[in-house]
Amino acid sequence: MGLTNKSTGSAVNCCELQIVRNGDDKVIALAGNPNVGKSTVFNALTGLNQHTGNWPGKTVCNAQGTYKLRDKNFILVDIPGTYSLMANSAEEEVARDFICFGEPDTTVVVTDATCLERNLNLVLQILEVTRNVVVCVNLMDEAKKKGIQIDLDELSLNLGVPVVATSAATKKGLDALTDEIYAVSFNKKRTFHVKMKYDDKIENAIEVILPRVKEIVKDKIDARWLSIKLLDMDDTLKTAINSFLGFDILEDEQLSSLLKQAKFGLKSHNISDENLRDMIVSGIVSRAEQIYKSCVILNNVEYTARDRKIDRLLTSKLTGIPIMLLLLGFIFWLTIIGANYPSELLSKALFWVEDRLTDMFTYFNSPPWLQGIIVTGMYRTLAWVVSVMLPPMAIFFPLFTLLEDSGYLPRIAFNMDKFFKKACAHGKQALTMCMGFGCNACGVIGCRIIDSPRERLIATLTNNFVPCNGRFPTIIALITMFFSTAVILPLRSLFSALILLSVIVLGVCMTLLVSKLLSKTLLKGVPSSFALELPPYRKPQIGKVVVRSVFDRTLFVLGRAVSVAAPAGLVIWLMSNITVNNLSLLNHCAAFLDPFARLLGLDGIILMAFILGFPANEIVVPIMIMGYMCSGKMVDMTDLNSLRELLIQNGWTYTTAICTILFSLMHFPCATTCITVKKETGSIKWTLISFLLPTIIGMLICFVVATLLKLLNIA
Amino acid sequence: MDDYLTLNNLKIGESAKVEMLTSTGVQRRRMLDLGLIKGTTVQAVLNSPSGDPVAYFIRGTLIALRDEDAKKIYVTATI
Incomplete structure (x- = not known):
């Protein structure tokens, strides 16, 4: 319910995102799962008052604001919260298109320290698209209260990008965050590519088309990501990619014959399109699980007990x-x-x-x-x-x-x-x-x-x-x-x-x-079908x-x-x-x-x-x-x-x-x-x-x- | 498949491991996005007032699923 001038007044069309950048202004995309305090981070950095709410799907429009650091302008774009970039919904499509094709200088992925595993899924997907990423582990104070301990260095090492701990509501860690954004945006910090490795059969298929894709797209877009997407293509993505590149990539005859060859290879291993999607997602989910296990220690296994007690009262048959x-x-x-x-x-x-x-x-x-x-x-x-x-x-x-x-x-x-x-x-x-x-x-x-x-x-x-x-x-x-x-x-x-x-x-x-x-x-x-997330209770x-x-x-x-x-x-x-x-x-x-x-x-x-x-x-x-x-x-x-x-x-x-x-x-x-x-x-x-x-x-x-x-x- | 349960059969407090999804298309993707891949542990945690939907604990998050969606997730019970 972002009831401000932005969402109701003359500017209802805030979703037709237009970014005006001058000189060396940097555009920063603020991504993340729904309900991880993204809007709070946005407000804390920009001093704006995008309304926040503790439920998924609150930010339905792209909001943007600016802040200054060391005389440089940063344009922060708050994109809708999503669980994945696979674009199952209109919002996810908006998020995906902005991260993949909006060419932000840096993408900040805000994650929830209290359920990091789920959040890493999106982080890993974004890392396939771009390496100019800063991971912001938000809600650290809540995690602390719940006895969740996170090894941030280990996490950073696993992901290959800077990781910053914040508690945006109390403005803790924000300076470190803006420093890292600055460093990544001006290439003062080297991020390295930790390749997400899929099943060998998929890797083989990627190898078949990757060289040609590289030749076609050059530096415009991550070739490996695009190769994976070409194997696992959906229509909305096809349109988005083609309009980004300015030509139909599949019209390249060499590529489309290589693509056929790669798909044939997959089919010979009994991997249908549906299986392929499953295997790709499974690969990411397993990797997220692996990273989570190496970085997070739960000191209190019953950390959700309090919430469950409240839930039993608020959702039981009787009460x-x-x-x-x-x-x-x-x-x-x-x-x-x-x-x-x-x-x-x-x-x-x-x-x-x-x-x-x-x-x-x-x-x-x-x-x-x-x-x-x-x-x-x-x-x-x-x-x-x-x-x-x-x-x-x-x-x-x-x-x-x-x-x-x-x-x-x-x-x-x-x-x-x-x-x-x-x-x-x-x-x-x-x-x-x-x-x-x-x-x-x-x-x-x-x-x-x-x-x-x-x-x-x-x-x-x-x-x-x-x-x-x-x-x-x-x-x-x-x-x-x-x-x-x-x-x-x-x-x-x-x-x-x-x-x-x-x-x-x-x-x-x-x-x-x-x-x-x-x-x-x-x-x-x-x-x-639908899945409704019941987020942890938070003290407003x-x-x-x-x-x-x-x-x-x-x-x-x-x-x-x-x-x-x-x-x-x-x-x-x-x-x-x-x-x-x-x-x-x-x-x-x-x-x-x-x-x-x-x-x-x-x-x-x-x-x-x-x-x-x-x-x-x-x-x-x-x-x-x-x-x-x-x-x-x-x-x-x-x-x-x-x-x-x-x-x-x-x-x-x-x-x-x-x-x-x-x-x-x-x-x-x-x-x-x-x-x-x-x-x-x-x-x-x-x-x-x-x-x-x-x-x-x-x-x-x-x-x-x-x-x-x-x-x-x-x- | 006879040894498998579907997720909706879990009682509150019971856990199970995901074996396979029978849904297709967008719905299947949505379930995968939740992290419901083979081998994932899922626990039934909360009943809604009418008993449908039920909230499950999946990879650190509480997710409510309707009965007919839970039916499309085959699991094996673990204790």
Whole structure:
């Protein structure tokens, strides 16, 4: 959930990587398995704030930043975390293409000291492509705690490249890392080639084509690596290699006849293409195991015991799902109870400012329309967005980030996988769904972690069924106004949290239901296989999380809302003040929408607020208020109670509140999300479906609920 | 093949050695990328609330696999 300007704002296309290098700037690729603290290393070196999270697949875009060392510029490129360069998924393809063909001066492979063996697999694969590598063994402090001892010199000797130990979170070892990067980039340090040796039959086949490959590619690319890849070729690689070389390498007649000869040799030893791939991978895995055994000593064989204890609590049959709900409910409760007071304070302050502004306009004898546009239109909408939206966001975001950093999200996916399987969807959809809580656009981008196209589309199309951070406050405000008053005071926030939790659960159920529906209709198919990594638990860096999530995420999202709110306030004010046939435009529109909206249990103004809120969901409630205030009489608007009065004066009932909450949960995604869907799917058709699907379903449900409540005579 | 178990038959806490994979294509590669080559020790560690998926300890990492994927991994039990 990298919710920063990079991932949502104007720069959603951060994946079309462009590197601008001047003079002797050095380009450094930052590679590594998912979830090894790559982003932490990136942030520590560049001083940027790429969001980090303790779950695999978090960095889905290439981020880049720069740092300086001894007057030289280093451009650091954070590429998606992958387990291998064999390109089984779109992300792996991006990583492979950058390392193999992006010509970085140095590739830093960040590895996890607590599970080095698995990480060495990628290191060895990268070493086949390039020798300009620095291996960064990160999370050393954690390894130490777990009694894992690593002989770094031995590791360096085995790999033939510099190895640096770091604990990026506490900035330990980073100076040594930048020194080594400097040395390797400027050829001040000699790395040597430790050849990865495969089975003799494969080595023979390589020998057949290697000399010719060398002649063709010269120094452009590692000839031995290319030879291996030619023997074990897949289509995406063929395209990438040819576009890198600028010609079709297989058009070389000598090479293709040698290749035939080599393949024939392999076949005569009963090595099919599939066997070959197996043998190559086995060769690398065994070598990784061998190196691991020579470099790592486990002083405490039970080093995972603590994690397993926690896991048994968080994922068992008896406690797994209840704890998940409790935790989520607890977060909502904290958000609601914590947001109440600051929200009131903020709105008092902001409306005090409004009064002063009004005084000022009166003092200068400005025309009423100017005062109307600026104060009643723009400023008031802004004030509402800030006072209603800021506090819940500022509380929810850090809490959610803590959960994310601890490593709990993959456990949610683990717990819920059965449901997703039943819906014929991918298990990782639970992760993208969780990202949606922060921002649906991010959730949609996150769907890249799902490598089967069918399941990725399902996840993309259904992401909007979990309410994002822009819709939470709306739902919270409505619940607080209309439902929590049903219970006595000390229990109110608890009750609100419970209702909010049920709304979320409904959203999750709808996600599953619609996923199933899609699997049976538009996107027929059976779930593909997947492997979900459950990373070790990590203690989140609380201080950092709070500061970062408030400054990076909250303020960014708020900024977006504010930039939309001011013009929207202006539009609303104009609409309510320009009259045609003695009726304001606003009333005309609302009256036009009203009959239809009534069917859904809403009214014209509410529906219009949702439509005008298309650019950013955060402004729906403020627009509603503006709409009512312009047509109704003014009330003192300093807290939710008076807001409630206003709504009731305008004919709101419990039915209206329920239907508005439901419609808020299920309606068209915001403009940013739609644009993101278009970018990710590259198809207008799917973007349209992602727009219509939740809208139609939401309308149907609202209609049914409103009609039922009417029939039962519950107002 | 009769002497072999498939991975999904392991009870929590039991370990086994990988003998062969029956999956093909992308899925096979994905399993190989996890380090599931012949001779790799795998331990069943954690049940999810519904009993599927199950998390296995594979080369120092905890990996959850669905039942039908685990069925395609033949193993011999070691204690």
